[in-house]
Amino acid sequence: MNAIVFSAVWGILMMFSGVFVKSKATPKYLAIAGIILLLVVNGMELYTGQALFNIDTKDMLRVNSFNLTFLEVVFGATALFFMLSGRDVEKVGEHVGEYFALMFFVLCGVALSATYNTLLLLFIGIEIISIPLYILTGSDKRNLKSNEAGLKYFLMGSFSTGILLMGIAFIYGGNSNASFYINNIQLGLGAMPVMISIGLVFLLIALSFKVSAAPFHFWTPDVYDGAPTVFTSFMSTIVKVASFFAFIRLFENAFGQVQPQWQKLIVFITLATLLIGNITAVFQQSVKRMLAYSSIAQAGFMLLALFALNDRAKEGLVLYSAAYSLATIGIFAILIKMNDLTIDGFNGMGKTQPVLAATATVFLLSLTGIPLTAGFQSKFLMLMAAVENGHQFWLVIAAVLFAAISAYYYFRVLQAIWFKEAGETPVIEAGEIRSSFKLLLVITAVLIIVLGIYPELLLGWLYH
């Protein structure tokens, strides 16, 4: 509750900051202050169990330690993102204040879609996330690729929004309780009513689109590649895990009892996502595009939570969100500073930028899922959840084999960093890297390792 109010208010504040503040650097500091405020008020709500405002939402929002912890993770990741890449946001264009304002609106949408209890608020949450993103994707106005990406994202996104709304309409129509509340949908005793089934499939398609699960992923590589790299980082991490959270929240609370009836669909989507994401990532030369496909592949692993739908899966999803966001934000923060975005661009980084290289190594190892990193713990919990579920065991085997394939493309970057000789042009212009940036990267890497050794530090809050 706190988070929704504060993120919306701060977004408006940021929007008007452009009018009063002339310096280009100020919005960044304002944004960092805002995100820390969000972290604090959300943390307070998590700790005390009491929101600052007593608003009667008619049970349309439901807050518990689980979604508050998730929001804390999202805000933490955003804070890190602002601090690491804030300076790069300034380079995108003139309207720095507005960019940050849009990101705060996204955060408001994230908070809504993490706590919703009715289909309508789900829709509003997802829309509040999406619309600012369309703008951010196309924010590099002089760049044709950015324009194309923005338009593409907008067209595809509105199409999927239509499907989402249609699904909601079907469910409302088929629900004999005539209610939008997700835990109040009459699913019938045997097979689901036809209207509900159609609605469920529509919702599944729309949300799969939002989390870029195959076969609804086609927008992802182009949009991630075309958008300014800072916003790709934001989109592929914070926004993605938030959509996942909304996804699993809906299917657990609304359709959890009839999971056997739709589990096969999830199996298909998971397998397709893992297959397409991993196999295509192998062939990419541009690291930015590789990370786009890798984000699809990681989504495949997160879909295992939806497949399993048990306590482990929910713990796993929160940890996965943290592990994946931290590592991806870190690697993008480095990538933004680089001259050459292909894999060869990393050649010889181990020699010229040892600190960056070492932290990038931690991020990539975490994405691969090597023990001692948070990435391992989260993959481990996901696998455990899926095995515990007891059905379709071969899916788990397929998932780990794809995880082994993922080592291929992550390690190609590692090979470039450590084992190849540097080219003529420097990996990164010397002036680009400040020591505060290095320090933040090191902190991120340490966080990943700490979570890899003591995941309870985060998971403990789920049951606070």
Added chain:
Amino acid sequence: MLGTYFTFPELLLWLPLVAGIICFFIRKENAVKNVALLASLLTLAVSVISLCYADPKYSSYNNVNYYWMKYLGNSFYVGLDGTGRILTFLNALAFPIIFIATYKNNVKNASSFFALMLLSQAGMMGVFVAMDALLFYFFWELALVPVYFLCSKWGGEKRIQTTFKFFVYTFAGSLLMLIGIIYVYLHTPERVFEDGTRSLHSFALSSFYNAHLSAADQNWCFWLFFLAFAIKMPVFPFHTWQPDTYDQSPAPVTMVLSGVMVKMGLFGVIRWLIPVFPVATVNFTHIVMILSIIGITYASCIALVQDNLKKLVAYSSIAHIGLMCAAIFAMNEVSVQGVLLQMFNHGINIIGLWIVVDQLEKRTGTKQISQLGGVAHKAPVLTILLVIIALANIALPLTNAFIGEFLMFSGLFHYNNWYAAIAGLSIILAAAYTLNMIQKVFYGDTNAVTAAMKEISLNEKMVLSFVAVLIFVVGIFPQTLITLTKSAVDYLLLSAK
């Protein structure tokens, strides 16, 4: 002090780990070499002392349990038992030998090199002392990562692709094992910790031994585990990564890989496979044995026609490991005893062989057998020591490997005459390719390549003599090592029944 603040397994684990991390920050090449050597000697000292405290009454010196990831029923439980003790000893002994033997090698970025070497030692120590499945898996993977970097950074021309193949192979295998671990875990009984917290399931080794697994579950979980171990050993047909990797890795890393790391696979079978899946083990013994025996004959035949010295040793290693794998699955006291002894012996012998190969390559610049010849004229000491090690490698009486192979073969004969007879062919083949190699490389006339060859220097002489002495000592007095592992053997056979 001991037992309250420190235990042996902890010391064995932390010493190389901490020393490894320190090494990253030492800039001078000589200093880092000395620190690494000193650390490995310290570890060896601890390991030797731990051998004297093998008695069960010292159990508080040898076991320690910390809470770690308690919510899943896991703990940081490390301990030394018979099998663990002999392998930690091998691990502790191997590194000083390697460091001294390669002391004069020039290494670029020495600090990272020695740091990673020590980290890999720590990882392998962890594998041998871990008593919790998740902890075991952690170390299993962590031992691999430093080796990946070592081989890719300091290896030969084709190092990057070769090492990568090796990495992906083993990584895929270990991930499958992870699924197996999770599946068994979900069938373990409840765990109650000392402080009263309960966990629904448990990763403890003892709980794994008592998991409620149906015969069908065991059958396919067996393969998930076995695949990981088979790739690591390697057993035919999962061996394809090995000859190339040995060929391309820098010499010290090859020694680590073949001397110690392949033992992780055998060790896994002994501790985590057979006792956890006794029913499946009985079901699949024949398949595993046939695979091993195919591997033995196949690798020996390839070794026979191999011209690359390094690949020859690699294939001979596949043959030896295959024999050990077959002997474990024969599952009788004699054969398992032989395996435990032979794991140690093979580690020492093969490191000795690699040292010689490394010297030859360094001094002549080639590893092709056909280009060498007459080395004995130029380096008599090297030749004598090599001959001793090579004879141990083909298990001549009085050498250490004789005892091991004798025990293994008599165990195999108990199990099945045919298997033993076919596997026995490998002895003849081993003699053929080893003696052929000695003849071609060391005897005959010198040629242009070997004419300028020099005798090995003092440190190398010392190490090789030490290996030779060890070969004879274990060959003549094997009883000490046999007693050490007796309890482990009994336990294994008991649990499998």
